């Protein structure tokens with residue numbers, strides 16, 4: 001079909017605006033699953049999501065609150081741009097989603113992103129008053145399977161009911177800071193013998209030329225370089241899924257299939273946590289523990305560890321964690337050498 005240039009431009013403009021309109025139409029008609037007013041015992045109450053998205057209240061919200069809807073939108077857009085086919089979730093996919101029926105909350109825990117403290121807070125909230133202070137709960141207690149309920153334990157209809165109406169939140173962290181934190185915690189501390197035996201010995205066997213018998217036996221001196229080689233080796237994920245400490249958030253929490261209402265960030269942990277507790281209406285019930293000890297990093301730890309990784313492996317590692325960078329708006333680190 002031949003058309004004068006002006007005509008083509010006009011047609012393109014029309015199509016463009018039609019497309020934009022469709023998107024807009026979709027966005028205003030798309031039912032917001034959690035927006036229904038929760039009604040319990042005949043009494044209606046404002047759902048946490050209404051609090052979050054109600055324009056008139058927006059003004060009095062903390063600065064942390066204000067960045068939350070933008071993050072959620074960015075996540076949704078990134079999912080549209082970077083994921084191809086949608087699949088159906090199975091209960092197996094929901095093992096990281098912790099449920100608090102009393103306060104209608106769902107939290108997807110990500111190791112190395114303050115998950116111990118969030119589990120403690122949820123134990124307080126679900127304890128019927130048995131606990132009041134999160135820090136009185138020992139860390140290992142917070143990780144005992146069975147102390148908290150996960151969404152995977154429910155029937156499909158009970159799962160859907162909760163996914164539709166609860167406040168769903170997640171906390172994320174710069175992917176390489178999280179990875180280095182996992183490496184340091186699991187491979188450079190003497191006490192983590194279980195990880196040394198389970199993963200360290202295997203990593204050394206595969207990725208260290210001429211290892212000492214002691215290193216092969218104990219697996220307690222894995223270098224960051226060797227750990228990276230293990231991660232990008234295709235055999236690793238063929239054999240079994242990554243351990244949750246280095247598994248990607250994308251795979252642990254399925255953020256493109258589950259529409260999280262709040263995406264909190266480790267980099268702004270305290271205000272974001274406060275915002276979640278406030279939205280959940282439990283600000284007065286429990287306080288998020290502030291980090292007393294200085295385990296929080298300066299946000300530049302990864303740069304030091306990546307200095308010793310070759311560009312070849314840096315690139316492979318970046319590809320592996322790419323989705324977590326894209327979905328949660330973390331920019332490509334400046335120190336990365338990928339050529």
Ligand SMILES: *[C@@H]1O[C@H](CO)[C@@H](O)[C@H](O)[C@H]1NC(C)=O
Pocket residue numbers: 067070071074329331
């Ligand atoms: C995404 O990151 C950029 C750069 O750090 C920042 O300026 C922007 O506000 C972020 N967007 C959202 C929605 O958080």
